[in-house]
Amino acid sequence: MSQTTTFTLDDLREIMRAAVGVDDGVDLGADILDTGFPELGYDSLAVLELTSLIGRRYDFEVPDELVERLTTPRSVVDYVNDRLVEARS
Amino acid sequence: MSGVVVTGIGVTAPNGVGTERYWAATLAGTSGIRPITRFDATGYPCALAGEVPGFDAARWVPGRVIPQTDHWTHLSFAATSMALDDAGLDPARYPEFAMGVITSTSSSGGEFGQRELAKLWSAGPRHVGAFQSIAWFYAATTGQLSIRYGMRGPCAAIAAEQAGGLDAIAHARRVLRDGPATMVVSGGTDASLAPYGLVAQLTTGHLATGTDPAAAYTPFDRDAAGYVPGEGGAILVLEDEQHAVRHRRARPYARIAGHAATFDPRPGSGRPGGLGRAVAGALDDAGLAPADIDVVFADAAGVAELDLAEASVLTEVFGPRGVPVTAPKTMTGRLYAGAALDVAAAALAIRDGLIPPTVATRDLADGCDLDLVLDRPREAPVRAALVVARGHGGFNSAMVLVRHDPFDR
Structure with missing residues (x-):
């Protein structure tokens, strides 16, 4: 457990900023864990891009159909951590 | 019948970004043709191009839109923003179905496509970004502008190579005459200065192969030897004349007469x-x-x-x-x-x-x-x-x- 890789909200924020983009009116630094992606200016295609980038970075595939269920940053963070735990077991 | 007038102009040109800068450079005979820098053109028979210098997409395009659009769309966003300012028009104050977007492109998102295709053959399909599905295609600029400004009236994308820049404006004139739209953002930009875009054009044999920026593209000259490709273009605000002059008290540049x-x-x-x-x-x-x-x-x-x-x-x-x-x-x-x-x-x-x-x-x-x-x-x-x-x-x-x-x- 000591070398557990966990995926945090900050990791997500960094990928959102660097690769998918953020509009001027959106403050990613705020408490966005349960904010819906549409409110963050992310449509389904942007969420797809976001999750496929994360998948490439941590080497797992995200099924396209799952993207509909990833509606908030929390759901993405939880999903990624589940996959990381899965990969280690 | 009310006419159709030009009330705003936005320019992203190799010899000037901004209408007045472009116009001053043009009147002064200042050329924007230079050696290609957007990619390493060593080994290509075409060495020169008109590139829009020092273009900063972040100044003109919302943060979320930049990674999902091509350079060609960024150039149109800049030109549209300038054209609306020039026309004194705030789209937020107009009914969304009274405004349309009709733009032209000939090569669409060639540079974006180049980047994603390079990922495909070098790293595999999982590395192709999701935005490839929308960034490259002809209607991307029209669609993104329509979303950006809430312009939900007549929208179209026209591809007719060089003729398309005029045909888009002509189509905008047509929809304004038909009504009920009273304002259409129209014109076109292109940005095909990537290997994939350039190689496609080389097949015509019409690209200039000269290396002297001052003498490579000399139309009507006895030594004419092809043309230099360029990027950028112009977006115009076209309006129903009554709307522009009576309602908005705008001062049109000109009327599109034929x-x-x-x-x-x-x-x-x-x-x-x-x-x-x-x-x-x-x-x-x-x-x-x-x-x-x-x-x-x-x-x-x-x-x-x-x-x-x-x-x-x-x-x-x-x-x-x-x-x-x-x-x-x-x-x-x-x-x-x-x-x-x-x-x-x-x-x-x-x-x-x-x-x-x-x-x-x-x-x-x-x-x-x-x-x-x-x-x-x-x-x-x-x-x-x-x-x-x-x-x-x-x-x-x-x-x-x-x-x-x-x-x-």
């Missing part, structure tokens, strides 16, 4: 090309005679047989040296859908009574008996201007702009 588009017959058919019919059709649509035209913005292919064909049409219609002819695109390269920039230049010529020059051309080729405005702008009242554009593959388009005078109609 247009015609034709298509060439099959090569080898022996039938004449369609350019003459396009010019005649545009004059007819404007209700003007050749003698009414004060300047022609030529297509200026820079390819001997195409130059001769265009010069023949112009001398047939206007007589030998019968009208001032100019090709400011000698300072930008050919911009494909960015030919809308010639429409912008025509509107500015009307405003200022100044015909911008053609640079680089020296000695007219035999048969090109044109009054070509060379090197320096020419002062002349410009009441009506004809803009000509040909798109590779057989497209011909001609547009007439006239000085806007509400009391003259």
Whole structure:
């Protein structure tokens, strides 16, 4: 457990900023864990891009159909951590 | 019937970003043609291009839109923002279905596609980004602008190579006449300066292979040896005349008075090309005679047989040296859908009574008996201007702009 890789909200924020983009009116630094992606200016295609980038970075595939269920940053963070735990077991 | 007028102009050109910067550079004969820097063009037969220098997408395009769109769309976003400002129009204050977006492109998102295809063959399909599905295609600029400004009226994307820049504006005029839309953002940009975009164009054999920026693209010259490609273009705000003048008290640059588009017959058919019919059709649509035209913005292919064909049409219609002819695109390269920039230049010529020059051309080729405005702008009242554009593959388009005078109609 000591070398557990966990995926945090900050990791997500960094990928959102660097690769998918953020509009001027959106403050990613705020408490966005349960904010819906549409409110963050992310449509389904942007969420797809976001999750496929994360998948490439941590080497797992995200099924396209799952993207509909990833509606908030929390759901993405939880999903990624589940996959990381899965990969280690 | 109310006319259709130009009330705003936005320019992203190789020799100037911003309408007045472009216009000042153009009148001064300042060229934006330089060695290609957007990619390593070593080994390509085409070394020069008109690139828009120092363009900062982040200044013009919302953060979320940048990674999902191509450079060509970024150039249109900048031009649209400037055009709306110039027109004094705040889209947020207008009914969404009263506003439309009709743009043209010939190569769409070539640079974006290049990047994603490189990931495909080097790293595999999982590495191709999701935005490839929307960034490259022809309607991306129109769609993104429509979303950005909430313009949900008539929207379209037109691809007709160089002719498309004019055809988009003509289509905007059509939908404004039909109503109920009262304002359309129209014109076009292109940005095909990536290997994939450039190689596709090399197949025509029409690209200039010269390396001297001051002498590579010399339309109508006896030594004409192809054209230099460029990026950028112009976006115009077109409005119903009543709406612009009565309701908004805007001061239009010009009225779009006539247009015609034709298509060439099959090569080898022996039938004449369609350019003459396009010019005649545009004059007819404007209700003007050749003698009414004060300047022609030529297509200026820079390819001997195409130059001769265009010069023949112009001398047939206007007589030998019968009208001032100019090709400011000698300072930008050919911009494909960015030919809308010639429409912008025509509107500015009307405003200022100044015909911008053609640079680089020296000695007219035999048969090109044109009054070509060379090197320096020419002062002349410009009441009506004809803009000509040909798109590779057989497209011909001609547009007439006239000085806007509400009391003259």
